[in-house]
Amino acid sequence: MTETDLSHPKAGQPKISASFEFFPPKNAQMEETLWASIQRLEPLNPRFVSVTYGAGGSTRERTHRTVKRIIDETSLKPAAHLTCVGATREEVDEVIQDYWNAGIRHIVALRGDPPAGAGTAYEPHPGGYANGAELTAGIRRLADFEVSVSAYPERHPDSVDWDEDIDNLKRKADAGAARAITQFFFDNDLFEAYMERVAKAGVTLPVIPGILPVHSFPQVARFAGSCGASIPDTLEHRFEGLEDDPDTRRLVAAAVAAEQVLDLEQRGFTDFHFYTMNRAELVYALCHLLGMRGEEPVSEAA
Template identity: 40%
Template structure:
């Protein structure tokens, strides 16, 4: 039996009073689309778990939609992760996004400082501590993690997270659908059958898109990069072009079996709303 696609929106804890003030309006608009859940990132370098929790409370109060907080390895101890898990259980959280997290700039290797060095260790600890209380999402990298020694090593890292107890995965952003389909084929050959939901980043700026792709190792196709560069001083034309590129990407993903879409909203409603309308996705009654 075919399942309905899952749609989810990612937020980050606002860093300024202005960001805090603007978030409720964005939440109301995004919640009107009927997402399965909102995910909320953890601060870079293992910071600001309180910000994640405060944003979680804001989302629940303004929308009533399920929330999936991120937990990361960086700077974490078994004690403070257990404390966070208990806090989330008390708040009624049913889903966790478990990640290694962004390493401090001074780090000389790929393991995180703290009691948990890699995401599979964090997933194992959540399972040992809480059993099946949480659905656990992990990260997937169709185009290979930028710090991985090679694609094979990166795939084995993903397999370890699945073996540790992950229920599903959210991918890093990408603009090449073939990279996602190739990754899914590799998973199928390896007997990995958890849902792997594509991460989607709307295109709203030449510089921002280039920066995101560079930082996470995502390929920005040359023709897209050149057109964005050409249009960078014509905002309406750039937005229309970016919308067309990402709409076609999403259509190809859903048409060929992707189990849903996870939108990176950057705490802004309008880009995701435009993309939703362009895709003609149904809004629940």
């Protein structure tokens, strides 16, 4: 796969690349917001943009429709999420084939979690793919997809220890994954320690840090609680008392996110995956800080 020139660094500096994640809209207003964000971010020429897939395939049609529209109406390279929760292999394979027929060539393969409110731990479908590694192998068997998978800087909640967690990542790499994208995190030291574990285990799969700008601290706290990500006390303190002060909250969110990505850049990380929450302004600003620039219009000859 040929890499695209995603930024305009100074001589001798590494190129910065980014990818963006969106979720399929539920109504016309949310769709308008999504497409305004896509149009705002498209000139940054990201490596790819991904579209999420609800638990148990609950957003299957909306995900497919959103990805198809990205193919038809933009220059972006879309990646469709896919999980194996609550479905047989035949049902999942049908989705994979539908994606291929629609012109999609990149899938983000995830084990997935039970639907919200199910109140039960994850259990593989008796006739389905058991985990992300099996799903990755199944995708690669059916067609020549590029496959991205997940990684967990603070360990997946279902992993009993770090050995099991890193072994899961290795099995996904061995199954044919092209890269791993991490769950969001806010402590860069934890991410760097994770990368050291990955390297020590001999896993060479590229691991891309997933960055979640804090548009709403209560929402992020709920996300973190469900996926095992920690929230530093300092982060909570920064947003304290801003529930009814949206202007200041946006400024603080921008400062916090900028601090994180610029620190990662200083540590030598050059690839980023931004969880946009279908909002473009803060992500666009972060990419600008990292040196990415939108494509400049070609001026007409005089």
